[in-house]
Each structure stands twice: as C-alpha cells, then as structure tokens.
Amino acid sequence: MSPHGNPEAPASGAAEINREAPKASPVVESREVSTSSTSDGRPVSTSSTTDGRPVSASSTTAHDRSAWGLWEVFVRSSRGLSHVHAGSLHAPDAAMALRNARDLYTRRNEGVSIWVVPADAIAASDPDSKGSFFESPQGKDYRHATYYTKSEGVKHL
Amino acid sequence: MAAQNLQSVPAEPAANQAQAQAAQQEADAAGQAHFDRVIAEDSRIEPKDWMPAAYRKTLLRQVSQHGHSEIIGMQPEANWISRAPSLKRKSILMAKVQDEAGHGLYLYSAAETLGQSRDKMMDDLIAGKARYSSIFNYPALTWADMGAIGWLVDGAAICNQVPLCRASYGPYGRAMVRICKEESFHQRQGFEILLELSNGTAAQKQMAQDAVNRWYAPALMMFGPPDDDSPNSKQSMAWNIKRFSNDELRSRFVGMMVEQVRVLGLTLPDDQVRYNEDTKKWEHGPLDWHEFQEVLAGRGPCNAQRLERRREAHDDGAWVREAAAAYAAKQLNKQKEYAA
C-alpha cells in the first residue's frame, strides 16, 4: 500500500485500498459518483454503483462481489445509559448487521440495546483542525460553576 | 465525508507541483511533531491522525498477524469439539473457539482502520503471504492438549496481550481490552483440564504430562526471538506499541508457570529453570530457534493443513457471501423503485 502517513494526501495506493474495502452500506448510501473515504478518513474519489460499492475492474471478480460492508456497533449496557461504541463487524445489510452485532458483542450480557451504523455514514471531525475546532472553549471559565467564587458558602446555590 | 470535502484541495495538474510538494513537506513535518508529542505524552494515536509510514506498516503487520493467529488458532481446538469427553467440556470448548473467531474479528477491524480490508487480509493469509503465530502449526493430538493450549499457549498470549491494552494505537488497544476480558476464562479452563487429568487415572496423568512436554517450548517461543535477534522490537517499544521486550515477558511467564505447575502436580520439561538472584529474572533452558524459524517459514507439522482448511472454509463460503450481498442489492433496488 506504500504507506505514506499523511491522511490528507493519499498516495496512489489509497484508491486501491478503497476498492478492496467497500465501506458503503447499501441501505443508507445510494450514489452515482461520490467522494468516499477509507476508514482512516482519507478522501478518495471514486465512482460507485448504486449500492455504494465502487466500480472498478476488480468489482467484477467474485472476491469483490462477495465482500460485505463494514458497520460500527454501539451497545447500551443497561437502561439509562448511553450507547457506547463497541467495535465493528461486516454484514451484507442492516438486518444482518444487527444480528451479527447481537451474536458478537453481547454474548456475555454486555447489552440491552444495539445500534449499527454503516462505517462510511459517520462524518468525523478533522484531526488536523484540532486548534480551531476544539480550543475555543478553553479559557471560557465563566461557563463553569467554579468560576463564581463570591457565592461560596451560600446554601443551596 | 463533509469534514474531508471542506479541505481536500483540488489537485492542480503539474503547474503547482513544486508548491504542492512543499506544502506536503510542511504538513508532514507538522504531523510528525504532533505524532511525537502524542507518543511522548503516552497518549493514543487514532485512525485519522497523521502517522509515520513505518508506524502504520508495523502496526498493520502486527495487528493483522495477531488476527490471523486467532483465526488459525481456532483449528487445533476445533479439532476436539466433536470429541470432548464431557458435555460441560464440550460447551466450554465451543465457547472458547467461538471467542477466538470474535477476537480475530476484533483485530481485523482494528487493522481495517489502518486502511487494509479484511478481504485482503484473508486473501494474504490463505495465499500463504501472511504470518501467524507459529505455535498453531503444531498438532493437537490428545484431549490434554486442550488443557496445555489453554494453560500454556493462552497463558503466554495473555502475558503478551495485557501490556498491549496500552498500545499507542487506539483501536488496537481497545480491541485488546475486550480480548483480555474475554480471555480471562481461557487460561483457567485449560488449567482445570490439566488439573482434572493430573488427579485422574494414571493414563490421564500421563496424557497431561505429555501435552505439557510438547507445548512448553513452543509456548516460550511465542514471545518471539531473543531480544538480541529482534531488530524491530526496539522501534516498537519507542512507539509505545510494545511495552516490554520479548525476553522480559518470557522470563515473567516462566516464573508464573513454575508456581502453577506445582499446583498441577506436573513438571516442566526444562531442568534449567531457575531464578537468577542477580538479575531478579527467571531463566530457562535453551530453545530451538532453528525449529522456530522453520515452522515460521512454513515447514512446520501442520502449516499446509491449517492453510488448506482456512482456504476451504473461505472458498466454500463464497457463494453464501455473494448471495447475501446480492440480496441486499436487490432489496435496495426495490426500495428505490418503491420510492420513485
């Protein structure tokens, strides 16, 4: 894959990787030509079939036709708690993804509810824009109760 | 993805190539600085972060090999599911081999975040291009091997894996946390099998000792070559992927086995095991690293059999995977027609 490290500047190998790893789910995505990306977020332009699988020479091989999409699994461990990311799995569609998730991620009573999401339906923030994206709240102490010291000792406040 | 589209710069052909190259170098330098800082802070690298090419490559190799080991590792034990001598043991063994499929799956998922598809990894495995733990190329000949594999092989694996829960690559570490939690029963059930055999008839005890004799050395070799012959270890440790050296982990493991084998009423097939007061480390007899290399190179007792079995399952399943994908595509088309 001639790994190069920079997620924002795909090397020629990246398109190939994407072709081999169809992340699109037939259920959510339907597109003719779109920008897809590998799971580590590198944008890869590729034309896709209606079920989201990229069109390429190899998509006619048995190898590609039989590959199932990647799904992310979220599990609620008990009522009142949030769903938490548990991991991923492969499945041909949402119905099977849910069942596979049940068999894989809750066989030791880990959950009471499951969400599955096609991996490529998740939009993620850009790791390189950490500064502009996530640093603004720093220094805004006035959003926190601890900023207000004069009321200390006053009951029920 | 939206975030990506915002900032992927349209490629200007040729004209600005030099400029693009300079920008790339700048981005790489910034990425490297961020990566170094994260590693220095003992924090975690996540899939979308910039990472050095060699780091990505090393991880991909390690995580996929780890996944392959789980998948191939199912076979020696699956071999005894049908013959397990009690229904309780049959349940336990089924659950354990099933766990291994799950662990392979978790690891392949982690490897996928590095840009390699499971399909590609599976293809590499059955084409004989990928490596997996050489221990699974030894045959599981008797029921006692289920005990020895659980106690020694899983025991060694756990020693290796617990520090990996803190591996610097987030998805790998998280996969290992789940795996370690689930594996907590694997070693215990193996120990129990041996204990039952050891306390059983003379034939059973003999079976247990024979299994320990055969699996002891291969289990020690699971930690990898001696530190002097392990050129990649240093870099892996600098990257916080590995936390302890091969020899350190091996020595720690030997110490644990010495204690536990006494409880079993069995012996380790190694009369040179001793605690070195000076180094504060456990030492063991010489290991046959030539054999290790031979097995790793494909010339072990079961290499061909293991790969053939995996290939067969994969090929036999192709029509099923294809059918499910075709069905999903048809359903989608139906939905679209309905919507139109």
Added chain:
Amino acid sequence: MSTPQTNTETTHTEGHGDISTGMAAPMGGGDSSASATRITPGNALRPEDIALEVRTGLAKPTEDVAEYALRLGDDALILAQRLGHWISRAPELEEDIALGNIALDQLGHARSFLTYAGAAMTNDDGTPKSEDDLAYFRREHEFRSVQLFEQPNGDFAATIARQFVVSYYQFELYRRLTESTDATLAAIAAKAVKEVDYHRDHSAQWILRLAGGTDESRKRMIHGLRTMWPYVGELFRDDDLTARLAEAGAAVAPSSLKEDFDRLTGEVLEEAELEVPDVPVAPGGGREGRHSEHLGYLLAEMQVLAREHPGASW
C-alpha cells in the same frame, strides 16, 4: 412446584467465579458505567442447577417424563454435535459466531433435559445417571432423537434448511411446554423458548437471503430444503408416551404443533418465493431407536474418548 427457585437461589451456590481480569482500565476511562465491555454471567437456569436439584432430590421426574426429556435432550444434543462442526468453517467469521451461539444454546438445552431424564434412571451402582452417562455410554439404538437432527450438515443451505425446520418446531414445542404440569420441564422450556425464537429468526433471515440472492444460492436452498423435508413428518408423530403425557398436561401431542408450524414456515417460504418441498416422507423411527446410517458415525466420534476411559472424570 419444585424448580422455580433455581432461577435465583441456586445460581450463586456453584458460582461462575470472578470474571474480571484484574487488569487496570485503559487510560481515560471516562464514564465507566457506560461501558460496552461490562460482562456478567447473568441469571438463568443452568444444567448445573438441575443437577443440584436432582442430587438433593428436589427434582424427580416420573418414568414417562424422563423418557420424554430423553427424547428432547437427544434431539438437542445431536443437533449441537452437528452444529459444532461449523465453528471454524462458516462462510464468514460473523457466521462462525452465530452458529456457535446456536450450538451452545442447543447443547445447554440438551444438558438440562438429559440431566433431568437421568434422575429417573440408575447406574449399576445405584447412582442416578448423569448427562454424560447418557450422552457417552448409550448405544445407537438407545438414542431417542428423531432422524432430522442427525442429518449431515451438507452445505450451508442444507444446514440452514435443517435449522429452519428445527427452530420452528422447537419454538412451538417449548412455547407450549412452558405450561407443563412438570415444573422442571416448564422451567427448561422457559429458558429454551427465548433462545429458539432467535434461532427461528436466524434461519428465516438466511432462507430469504439464500433464496433471493443468486441463482446458485437459490438452487442450493431449494436442494437443502428437499434433502431435509422427508424427515419433517416424524417430528409431529404421536405415540403412547406423548398421548399419556398430553393427557396429564405434562407435555403436548406432537401432532398439535403441526398447524402452527405449517402456517409459520409457510409464511417464510412464501416470502422467499419457495414451495413447500413435495417429497416422499421417510418412515423415521428415531423415538424407538431406529436411526439413519448417519448417527453411528456421529456417536462414534462423540463418544470415542469418553469410552476409552470409562469411569474417568474430566
């Protein structure tokens, strides 16, 4: 009612031990309660609970009930033995795990039923027969499973066809058995029916996908159903034992399950655009110990080690 307590009280007496690894949490634990890896054994009726009841004399089936439990136990055991073969050979890793779960469910049911059945049978030394005495030291003609369960796995479609028939049959059976006048049978069925309900779903999902997938998969699915269907009739055959038990309210007449079975499987087959296979019915005879040629090999493999070491403990 002697068994209901098993669900809660006895669960702790032979506990599952501590499942934590003693491993430090990874960094940045965050909201530790919202974990996707918190694992527990849960509370449910286990074969060990029934064994305890048998030992303490709390559970003692009548001879008829024991014979009936033996039938259901043998069905589940033979199927579990068949399904276990798939683990490490399934079409995709996810399916290794799915089939493994089903096999484990079936094995659990088998162990419960056999343990209970054994309470009314004695070894030469006077002790009640254990699940392992029954599984490993009976001969072929002493097994009471119907022939469908011992049918070979074939390809994935044949296995799914067998699962389809079995799970829809077992669901109807266990659903009714939860109201058995025999408290232990009712308790085992109550645990089993939920699991089998999921098996129904699993098989139905695959029937739809294989029938509606590719030409090849459709052909294989049709073939799989045709190979299993001759053995469907035997599932619903009444005899003296089931008549007596149905009369007493301890069991249900197998024939009474057929209507619901036909209707529900028919719905799935219709959705999959498949016909109910039109094939001649096999005479069966498993309940009287008459089996197909396949069972002998299955038992030879299953029993070989235990029989090499009679009396040994594992």
